[in-house]
Amino acid sequence: MDIVEISKVLSNKTRVNILKWLKNPELNFPPHQDIDHFDDGVCVGFIQDKTGLSQSTISTYLNSMQNAGLVIPTRHGKWTYYRRNESVIKTYIEALKTSL
Amino acid sequence: MDIVEISKVLSNKTRVNILKWLKNPELNFPPHQDIDHFDDGVCVGFIQDKTGLSQSTISTYLNSMQNAGLVIPTRHGKWTYYRRNESVIKTYIEALKTSL
DNA sequence: TTTACATATCTAAATAAATAGATATGTTTT
DNA sequence: AAAACATATCTATTTATTTAGATATGTAAA
Numbered sequence: 001m002d003i004v005e006i007s008k009v010l011s012n013k014t015r016v017n018i019l020k021w022l023k024n025p026e027l028n029f030p031p032h033q034d035i036d037h038f039d040d041g042v043c044v045g046f047i048q049d050k051t052g053l054s055q056s057t058i059s060t061y062l063n064s065m066q067n068a069g070l071v072i073p074t075r076h077g078k079w080t081y082y083r084r085n086e087s088v089i090k091t092y093i094e095a096l097k098t099s100l
Numbered sequence: 101m102d103i104v105e106i107s108k109v110l111s112n113k114t115r116v117n118i119l120k121w122l123k124n125p126e127l128n129f130p131p132h133q134d135i136d137h138f139d140d141g142v143c144v145g146f147i148q149d150k151t152g153l154s155q156s157t158i159s160t161y162l163n164s165m166q167n168a169g170l171v172i173p174t175r176h177g178k179w180t181y182y183r184r185n186e187s188v189i190k191t192y193i194e195a196l197k198t199s200l
Numbered sequence: 201t202t203t204a205c206a207t208a209t210c211t212a213a214a215t216a217a218a219t220a221g222a223t224a225t226g227t228t229t230t
Numbered sequence: 231a232a233a234a235c236a237t238a239t240c241t242a243t244t245t246a247t248t249t250a251g252a253t254a255t256g257t258a259a260a
Contacts, residue, residue: 003110003116004110004111004112004113004116007107007108007110007111007116008107008111008247010103010104010107010110010111010200011104011107011108011110011111012104012247012248013104016103016104016107016200019200020199020200043206043207044206044207044208045206045207053249053250054249054250054251055206055207055208055250056207056208056209056210056249056250056251056252057248057249057250058207059207059208059209060208060209060248060249062207063208063209075207075256075257077206077257077258078205078206078207078256078257078258079206079207079257080206080207080208089200093193093196093197093200096193096196097193099120100110100116100119100120100189100193108217112217112218143236143237144236144237144238145236145237153218153219153220154219154220154221155220155236155237155238156219156220156221156222156237156238156239156240157218157219157220158237159237159238159239160218160219160238160239161218162237163238163239175226175227175237177227177228177236178226178227178228178235178236178237179227179236179237180236180237180238
């Protein structure tokens with residue numbers, strides 16, 4: 001859990017939005033066709049549509065978020081689903097509260 | 101209080117360190133000569149010495165931290181003292197906890 | 201077993217951040 | 231009033247980030 005690395009992720013409006021949206025997938029994304037739940041998160045395409053940015057940009061964003069530990073990817077067939085990593089998010093905020 | 105702007109400040113090791121050091125000025129900096137307290141914070145020169153970066157870089161850093169609301173400057177003669185803005189720091193962490 | 205599709209990675213261009221030297225500004229001292 | 235000093239701002243260079251198009255990879259469907 002690297003404070004600077006995570007702060008870098010949060011220093012971009014789109015990436016902050018993605019994290020916020022993933023808190024409530026039912027509310028922020030259309031339902032998936034192959035699976036009837038959001039337990040493993042949301043597929044890249046839905047996130048891309050919502051942001052309006054290019055596919056490669058969103059893939060890069062999600063990769064940096066994953067490297068920072070903020071999201072967890074799960075592959076379902078040809079789709080990759082991303083969900084929040086609540087424990088890392090919580091640990092980060094705790095670290096700010098105590099060490100900052 | 102802008103989450104993205106504050107996160108940008110925190111996405112740099114030196115700036116995070118400055119904020120941490122300012123939590124305990126007596127512990128992290130030599131005593132001031134003209135005033136016998138740290139109530140208004142620490143002068144730029146001390147901060148610069150501690151980081152080893154150039155005067156202009158530290159001045160720029162402190163300016164960006166001030167713009168984000170994280171620190172408060174006070175002029176004492178020819179020195180400018182910087183101290184933490186605890187309420188903004190607290191509000192930022194609270195905002196992360198609720199909105200993130 | 202091609203073809204189509206979703207996502208990842210590569211490459212490149214534009215923009216922003218980091219950093220320091222030089223100079224300007226404001227303050228104090230002589 | 232001039233010299234000295236602390237900090238701020240300006241200018242320029244290097245490095246990182248943003249972003250998208252092109253291409254590669256992995257999976258599923260025809």
